[in-house]
Amino acid sequence: MSFITRGFSGRGRERDDRLPPGQTLVTDFPVLSAGPTPEVDTDDWEFTIRTETGAHSWNWDEFMALKIDDVDTDIHCVTHWSKLGTRWRGVSLDTLFEDVETQYDYVMAHSYGGYTTNVPLDELLDGKAWVAFEFDGEPLDPEHGGPARLLVPHLYFWKSAKWVRGLVMMDQDEPGFWEQNGYHIHGDPWKEERYW
Amino acid sequence: MSDAPTAQAVAPSAAPLAVPRSGWHVATVAATHRETPNATRIELDVPGWPGNAAGQHLDVRLTAPDGYQATRSYSIASSGSSTRVVLAVDKLPDGEVSPYLVDDVRAGDMLEVHGPLGAFFVWAPAADTGDHRPVQLIAGGSGVVPLYAMAHAHADASDPTPFRLLYSVRTPDDVYFDDEFATLVDAAAPLQLDVVYTRRAPEGWATAPGRIMREALEAAVFPASERPRVFVCGSTGFVERVADWLVELGHDPRSIRTERYGGA
Numbered sequence: 001m002s003f004i005t006r007g008f009s010g011r012g013r014e015r016d017d018r019l020p021p022g023q024t025l026v027t028d029f030p031v032l033s034a035g036p037t038p039e040v041d042t043d044d045w046e047f048t049i050r051t052e053t054g055a056h057s058w059n060w061d062e063f064m065a066l067k068i069d070d071v072d073t074d075i076h077c078v079t080h081w082s083k084l085g086t087r088w089r090g091v092s093l094d095t096l097f098e099d100v101e102t103q104y105d106y107v108m109a110h111s112y113g114g115y116t117t118n119v120p121l122d123e124l125l126d127g128k129a130w131v132a133f134e135f136d137g138e139p140l141d142p143e144h145g146g147p148a149r150l151l152v153p154h155l156y157f158w159k160s161a162k163w164v165r166g167l168v169m170m171d172q173d174e175p176g177f178w179e180q181n182g183y184h185i186h187g188d189p190w191k192e193e194r195y196w
Numbered sequence: 197m198s199d200a201p202t203a204q205a206v207a208p209s210a211a212p213l214a215v216p217r218s219g220w221h222v223a224t225v226a227a228t229h230r231e232t233p234n235a236t237r238i239e240l241d242v243p244g245w246p247g248n249a250a251g252q253h254l255d256v257r258l259t260a261p262d263g264y265q266a267t268r269s270y271s272i273a274s275s276g277s278s279t280r281v282v283l284a285v286d287k288l289p290d291g292e293v294s295p296y297l298v299d300d301v302r303a304g305d306m307l308e309v310h311g312p313l314g315a316f317f318v319w320a321p322a323a324d325t326g327d328h329r330p331v332q333l334i335a336g337g338s339g340v341v342p343l344y345a346m347a348h349a350h351a352d353a354s355d356p357t358p359f360r361l362l363y364s365v366r367t368p369d370d371v372y373f374d375d376e377f378a379t380l381v382d383a384a385a386p387l388q389l390d391v392v393y394t395r396r397a398p399e400g401w402a403t404a405p406g407r408i409m410r411e412a413l414e415a416a417v418f419p420a421s422e423r424p425r426v427f428v429c430g431s432t433g434f435v436e437r438v439a440d441w442l443v444e445l446g447h448d449p450r451s452i453r454t455e456r457y458g459g460a
Contacts (some may be wrong), residue, residue: 002265003222005307007300008258010266011292022257022267024292031432031456034316036439036449080255080267114450143436181316182218195218195313 016084018074020189023082029144030081034177037142038113038163045147047131048166051102058096060147063131066091071130073153075160076189088151090132093124104169108176109150112163117176118185119152119159121169128154131164156187156194216246218311223281225305231284232370235338236298237273240281242309250275250349251318251342251427251455254311256283258293268293271342271429271455272312273373275349281309284372286338317427317455319346321353329425329451330358330418334438336430337365339457343429344373351383360388360424362416364408364434367396390416410441420446429455 019025042060049056058066071088107124109117123129132151133140140146145162152159158178179185184193223240231237248254252275257267274282287298301307322328331350333343340363350359365371371391380387392412393405403412418424426447428438435456443449 002257002259002308003306004261005258006305008260008266008296010258010260010264015264022265024266024268031436033454033456035454036443036452037436038449079269143432182314195310
């Protein structure tokens with residue numbers, strides 16, 4: 001249905017294959033948050049996976065003793081910006097789920113500050129997601145989700161819950177915070193699953 | 197091992213408002229108006245627009261002759277059931293879409309919009325929500341656009357909720373909706389307006405221009421004891437600073453909603 005808008009030429013001619021449709025390349029790191037940035041001290045930080053049968057928790061020291069991955073990835077925000085070749089360090093969800101038994105297929109990520117986002121479990125495993133605590137060689141800034149955030153780079157970045165504190169297994173998919181407030185239940189940038 | 201988070205313990209405090217479903221629409225520019233030296237107000241006629249809540253945004257998509265497309269999000273300055281949708285766009289120095297919208301677009305031009313979007317940074321009259329807490333709006337620069345929509349909706353509804361806006365702006369020339377705000381201040385459901393000038397104040401202004409500090413913020417907003425709902429909109433730096441101070445001043449983080457205008 002698109003038509004030419006009179007007088008618009010644009011300047012982004014060098015189209016990069018790594019950019020999903022409707023995205024614009026940025027070099028800075030814009031922020032999307034719904035409220036104040038919560039202050040979370042690593043002394044008080046805890047990460048928990050809760051299943052239908054019980055819970056697995058790690059404090060900061062236990063978490064840092066896990067196998068740590070270097071991650072080099074592109075990230076795509078629903079507000080139309082993408083950032084290519086970002087460098088993170090974090091713990092793979094494969095590592096965190098090693099000893100977790102669950103029959104449930106869906107995950108609700110919960111954050112300090114009260115926010116939630118839903119992701120199917122199979123989209124968090126097999127090297128597709130991390131709990132990241134370092135960006136570009138530095139501890140993750142609070143405004144970007146520090147001390148630790150979920151990193152699910154193949155989905156729009158609101159799925160990469162900032163200030164993450166835990167995952168709760170669900171037997172069916174339910175919308176999280178942004179998903180209830182207008183964003184797509186799944187959020188694949190290559191299919192432009194932005195809004196419902 | 198310790199207690200895991202439960203959905204109950206960390207659920208967001210507010211249920212989303214019922215808002216119209218979003219979709220793509222063809223918009224025709226009905227009128228443009230130079231809002232400030234750096235910004236243009238654009239009135240769009242959008243047949244089929246389902247209406248929007250105060251505070252929502254939309255995506256604008258422009259297509260160049262060679263098929264190249266660029267899409268950006270803009271807050272909506274209007275609300276209600278009208279298919280006349282008002283934007284006010286600030287020109288970003290290295291922008292691609294905003295310079296076109298601010299300097300080149302003219303009546304009769306057509307573009308695509310997708311919306312309305314966002315169901316969280318919105319305000320609706322107390323008659324609809326049952327929420328009678330005072331409302332504090334805090335704007336930095338062009339971040340005033342969705343807050344103006346809220347203040348306007350408040351006056352239109354003659355809503356009894358106390359409404360206050362703290363507006364941080366560079367100079368008197370940079371004030372958006374100057375005449376409209378003068379009307380809202382005198383409305384039957386009045387808006388209490390406090391303006392802070394960061395670079396140049398009007399002649400005879402009581403305070404010297406400068407960035408708003410914590411004490412000035414405290415003096416110009418409803419106190420935490422009145423449990424206001426707070427909407428903050430502006431650049432990321434402005435919003436981070438203001439929201440942090442509000443929490444320090446005792447405001448409940450769950451009562452503070454933010455919209456950050458970042459980068460590109």
